[in-house]
Amino acid sequence: MLSVIIPVYNVENYIRECLESVVRQKTDDLEIIIVNDGSTDRSEEICVEYIKLYPDIVYVKQKNAGLGDARNLGLAHAKGEHVIFLD
Secondary structure (H helix, E strand, O other), X not given: OEEEEEEEOOOOOOHHHHXXXXXXXXXXXXXXXXXXXXXXXXHHHHHHHHHHHOOOOEEEEOOOOOHHHHHHHHHHHOOOXXXXXXX
């Protein structure tokens, strides 16, 4: 399984295109993990739309702590043998 960790911080202009790209992958061995690092724009609203459409997406959020902490939180939730960061 491949875990795709997507750190999110104030990317409302780009996150929809990013998520569309990932959910359109044609594989059952894909785990999508979105880590909201305290976004203050509409990023969370957009992510929630996607987790409603795709309930297998793992969504976690934290207070803004930076990219490294967001990646580490994603890793803590990852179940895949391989991991990729999409940021």
